[in-house]
Amino acid sequence: MAEAAAALAAPAGRTLGSAPSRRWRVARAFARHRLAMAGLAVITLLGLAAIFAPVVATHDPYTVDLLAAGRPPSRAHWLGTDEVGRDVFSRLVYGARVSLSVGLVAVTIYTLIGVVLGSVSGFFGGAVDGVVQRLTDTVMCFPPLIIIIAAVSIAGPSIWNVMLIIGLLTWTGTCRLVRGQILSLREREFVEAARAAGASDTRLIIRHVLPNTLAPVIVSATFGVAAAILTEAGLSFLGLGVQPPTPSWGNLINLAQSASILQTMPWLWAPPGFLIALAVLAINFVGDGLRDALDPRATRR
Amino acid sequence: MGDVRKREAAGQPAIGRVDRRRLLGGVAAASALAGLGLPAGQSALARQDTAPSGVLQLGGESEPAGNWLPYRAAGGAETQVFDLIFSRLIRFDADYNLIPDLAESFEISPDASEFTFNLRQDVTWHDGEPFTARDVIFTYRLAMMEAVGASQYNKLSQIQGAEAFRTGESEEIAGLQMPDDYTVKIVLEKPNIAFLIGAAHNNSLVWILPEHVLADADPAALDQHPFAQNPTVGTGPFRFVEYVPDQHVATEAYPDYFLGAPKLAQVFVRLAAPATQLAALESGELDVMQALSAADAERLAASEVVNVVPTPGVGIFQTAIMNERITDKRVRQAFMVGVDRQALMDVVLKGQGRLVNQTIIGPEWAQFDDLDPYAYDPERAKALLAEAGWDASQTLDLIWEQGFQAIELCAPVFQQQMAEIGVQVSLTPLDEAAFEQRVLEDMDFDLAWFGGGAYGLDPDVSSTYYACANWTPEGGNTTHFCSEELDELFVAGRGTPDIEERREIYHEAARILNEEVPTIFWWSENMIWGINKRVQGVVPGPNTDIHWNIQDWSLAE
């Protein structure tokens, strides 16, 4: 799904004028994107719920109550209880913490790796580019989920390993993206002008080239968060995600694998299913809005 | 499906059984067994039945290794296939009564050290060759060679001269004899009536292989022999046709099967994870599925497609206590009474099981109800802990192999109820490799949760897990429990075929296990079958080898 993120981020990157006016224009363009604004609102809400989970949750997410096991939603338990009487709503709220942090941390890791390697590779070209690109090629050859399940099953499925492994193995898309941007940028007039004016390489990269690649990277990272949440859910499906009793959206929705729960206890799987789709959708809309806003060519005709 | 790693877990139902008559010890008396042979005419009659018709699908969970020589520790799907295409000397019916297979009868010496099997004379291999005692001797000899690395050797090493043969000191195995073409005699080093279970039980002793096909095989390279991939020569009711990985194993009826021509034309073992199997069962694609969950059983009770048949299981859900760390039996007893096992079982198993208070739970003559039931009593638990001077500041780590859903549900309940009596427990799910490392190799754990075993088959099964000599890593005693008194009882129990004597012996053993609590005993889960209503003639029981009479199965139109 990391590739999907990169794929969804359309090529952009031009000289975008001075920073303040650009930021303003981007913000305005973003605000006009109604889906993106809605997405932002949803994500903010979910994020707040995750951060303030102890306040938001109505029960302790780990406390079992055999006398109230398997109950449908009620006033005492808004979303019912699971098979051993734990409060579903509270587990969802705590699960948000886990799932959202998996997304954020994994993406931070891979964006950092991808940007550094990609800009070095794209800017210097030659042997450096050769080495980095061979490494990228190598890592890219591994179908992401196949290599992730191998790595997670080897390292052992904990939340930290899941984050780290997704991060370490999915940076190639960003790397390629940044490199591609820089390849096309460095031939552009403004870079040549700066070079002619005697700017150093580092300065060139950081001041002139990188800012122009930022837009697609941000967009790609946004999609990446969504993708990582889905990857965690997929790993849970294969039994390699965050392990119960720690709740994550992935292992909560995975209860639907039991045909009995699927058919007779919808309150166990429908809410996490809805939340995963909602969160991923919201993040994707934000990414979409960002892309449109950051890419001047995609504005209204 | 879900967990990629846990196919075996969910699919590892207990094997063995409890409450019917004629269980192993009962049948072991030679006289009782002699009458078990089928009249010779019966199979001839059956062969005149109408032409076989119908295609049946059996569910098989664990993916086979693709090696069809029964010398490896085999998963559920493999033993199903072995049962379809091969035969054993003797076997169990659905309720774990011993019934004849290739041997139509057998005799046991009074000290339970000599076993004589009288073989059927009307058996042919799928290629038409006659079956004789030579095939049996050949199969056992292979299993006892070091080069073959058979998982059965552990059991076969009891045979006289096994060690000398294995090390190459001797060409012959003194205890493996063939008085004539249709008689096999096995002599053990030490008396062991439970050796018979090995001969009958699915994963322990050998399905008989054709000498005329494998005679020239290199024992060290058996896996590479063409027969290992294409075992088309057996003596079972069905003939091997093909194995398509992750899809199915196909077999077709063998009309000259010695117990009568099968009524079904083809039987497939459909390889799929439990959730996938369940969908196929509900949609009418799959005919027979084992080990339904209690929740699925409840839901499917009113199904128009599927009959749900619960039968008592023989495995035991247990939490192993490392006895070297928790040495005071009062603390271990406190664990038993400190948790409401009945309430938990009602929630998790919806009544599909029974509580267990020690591991000698069958056969019928070996069930004892005068033992401490360890009913839920937090006050008693606290008192026991206080007596033992329990240090409430320490935390016990509970490990299990992730993917076991029942444990995932039960562990937090256990943790919470232990906290209420003042025992702190931390929960650590581990992946399979790490779990096995901790439990079997490093022996580094406080509490380790798992299920399984075949305790209900014969009381001697408990010796595998609780005898002093069987401590891990050499044996199966994961708890490092040791009681010389218990060990002596185990030896005595093996040395006689007399049921009354054995009952006395194991009653005492049960008392010790019940009082010492080497492990937290939870319950024995029912074995629940899901069987398509169109299938006729199936006799479901606790035995996972449901196909013991598959030649009589048919499909209603």
Next chain:
Amino acid sequence: MGAFVLQRLVIAVPVLIGVTLLAYLLVDLAPGDPVTALIDPVTRAELGAEWVELRKEQLGLNEPAPVRYVRWLGEVARGNLGYSLVSGQSVAEQIGLRVGPTLLLMGTALVVGTLIGIPLGVVSAVRQYSPLDYATTVTGFLAISTPSFFLGLGLVYLFAVRWRLLPSSGMRTLGAEDSAGDLLRHMVLPVAVLAAAQTPLVMRYARSAMLEVLQQDYVTTARAKGVQERVVLLGHAFRNALIPLITVLGLSLPELLSGAVITETIFQWPGMGMLAVRAVSARDYPLILGTILVTATLVLVSNLLADILYATVDPRIRLAGKGRRGG
């Protein structure tokens, strides 16, 4: 052009070696061993440590990792992927059985995704911000926002268990004659799940590529010249928009292979994805390495093809020559 292809091929060799090395390193870090991976703890405890040690010795697992790696690589160079530790079967043979079903599934999903995705994307771009654009965007995002296993389980429940319209799993009806119709019926649900993830990607790509092209000077010029809108769109814009799509399709292979892991697992489809899962859970080193090597080769080849195609249609990228500027 020939030089370019040759260069890419030469590059592919160290990449392949890198792949095997990384894979080997990864696998070798694993705790646990294949002798006991498939045996439940109770049985294993019963078998005893001596038996486990014996099997390890027999399987050559007690030798140091570099020795095993080099030996394996040498065999690979001679076309031998080794033997499964679990079954003793040839790895190449096992993989050979799996490539077909996976390619069939992925190929179909790719075609379905492309056939639906491109027209939708183009129309969305031409009518940007129209209700149709919003509808396809929302539906598309919804499709990629739903975990594929969830979609798969739902489809199985509805179409197989509830309505009994389609088979729940597998590749053919057991005991029935093999037929194309039967295969197709078994393919519907897994292809639907894979295509649900693939279609939106293609669609979004087509949309943004088209948007970009529509703003190029030559399109404006053509319009200004009074060229018919249909001709502008199909003749000028669409053709150029297709260029990046080649890369997208080429690069979506690893994603599809990843999707196959889950889809094949749900539908018991005997492809590479299931094999990978099986190899990983059994710690069957030769099989894991073989699977990774073969999937990586597939990916490598598809990347290579995408590169070459891209260079063919967009000379700017070709390293061999100095490209022209502009679109």
